[in-house]
Amino acid sequence: MKKLQNSLYITRDSAYLHKERETLLVEQTVEGQRKKLLQIPIHSVGNIFCFGNVMVSPQLMGFCGENGTQLAFYDAFGRFQARVVGKQTGNVLLRRAQFRSVDSGESHIARNIVVAKVQSSRVVLQRHLRTYGPNLDISTVVGRLRQIVAELKNQTDPERMMGFEGEAAHHYFGVFNQLISSQAGFIFGGRTRRPPKDPVNAMLSFMYSVLSKEISGALQGVGLDPQVGFLHKERPGRDSLALDLLEEFRAPIVDRLVLTLINRQQVKPNDFTTDILGGIAMKEDTRRLLLQSWQARKQEEITHPFLGEKVAVGLLPHVQAMLLAQHLRGDLAEYPPYFHR
CATH class of the missing domain: 1.20.120.920 (CRISPR-associated endonuclease Cas1, C-terminal domain)
Known part of the structure; x- marks a missing residue:
């Protein structure tokens, strides 16, 4: 049976997601200072859902596409906007x-x-x-x-x-x-x-x-x-x-x-x-x-x-x-x- 990997939901405006070695780093700029909100092993995340004004680094987008990690973007109402799609797989x-x-x-x-x-x-x-x-x-x-x-x-x-x-x-x-x-x-x-x-x-x-x-x-x-x-x-x-x-x-x-x-x-x-x-x-x-x-x-x-x-x-x-x-x-x-x- 497939393992139920973690889904990460980013809901804070101005959050910034990027890849640091083999970890996923979530930061937010508060009063001009970048504050770390979360850092976790990137391979433990199966899905990343971003809501509102969230920024994602190109390196992290590339990693998600290569490894089949779903990265999707929504507006503040929860309406789907876009997702990162890697190479075509399957039979x-x-x-x-x-x-x-x-x-x-x-x-x-x-x-x-x-x-x-x-x-x-x-x-x-x-x-x-x-x-x-x-x-x-x-x-x-x-x-x-x-x-x-x-x-x-x-x-x-x-x-x-x-x-x-x-x-x-x-x-x-x-x-x-x-x-x-x-x-x-x-x-x-x-x-x-x-x-x-x-x-x-x-x-x-x-x-x-x-x-x-x-x-x-x-x-x-x-x-x-x-x-x-x-x-x-x-x-x-x-x-x-x-x-x-x-x-x-x-x-x-x-x-x-x-x-x-x-x-x-x-x-x-x-x-x-x-x-x-x-x-x-x-x-x-x-x-x-x-x-x-x-x-x-x-x-x-x-x-x-x-x-x-x-x-x-x-x-x-x-x-x-x-x-x-x-x-x-x-x-x-x-x-x-x-x-x-």
Whole structure:
């Protein structure tokens, strides 16, 4: 099993990252003086995520590219901007199999992903009902999501699949506000993006962006092309396959993490700022808390529904990338998506 390497999140403005011998040095200029914030062995870092105004030396960029360490840049809202990509790796025969599968219009991979997403969304709602008691609105959505899963299982038309996926998301986020404790002080009026219009959306979009880049790195690690997807159409600069696999993790991983932080009142409404266009962004301390919580969540273990083995949450993207590669090679009859039980 792949070792779960450390992910390093840089959230301080004006931080400077560079390579010093075999260590990674993080510094920040404060009142004209350069202050060392962190120095660690560089080979112990699997991913580096930079948020806001962060500078990285060319030597460190080169090292990341040569050694497969993912280096990604985001703005203060958590929107992905760029990443350092090294030389192409992986089996060319696997990538050719991926392209043939996409070009042939095979629909079962996309269908399995959508079914897993809807099923996991339903389980999140069911867990809320078990914990907090009956709720007519949520129960109605749970029933409709169950119907959608049944209708999807024999579906082969990609357009109809996306229609069902869109309907399921509409119902799910329609009751999402009811999953938030009234004492927390947050109101979720519906899903908004680019920019998010409320703190809940800001946290969701931020974590979706972070996780999608980790999934992209996992796909490259097994030799797949993250830009060629089965569910999301190809678009220049978009990692469509990473977005495909992200659908499996939205509700059970990201949504539950955000809800936990809100309902435990670890984050508060005043932990966010609003720009002149109405976009909501997290303050630095809030962003740091979210990333620390995400790192802790990645260390937790779950039983994988297909493998039947204990797997760290942080390794799930790598496991799903491996399973997808095995299917494309012909070792598995179908791709088994991750779904929450």
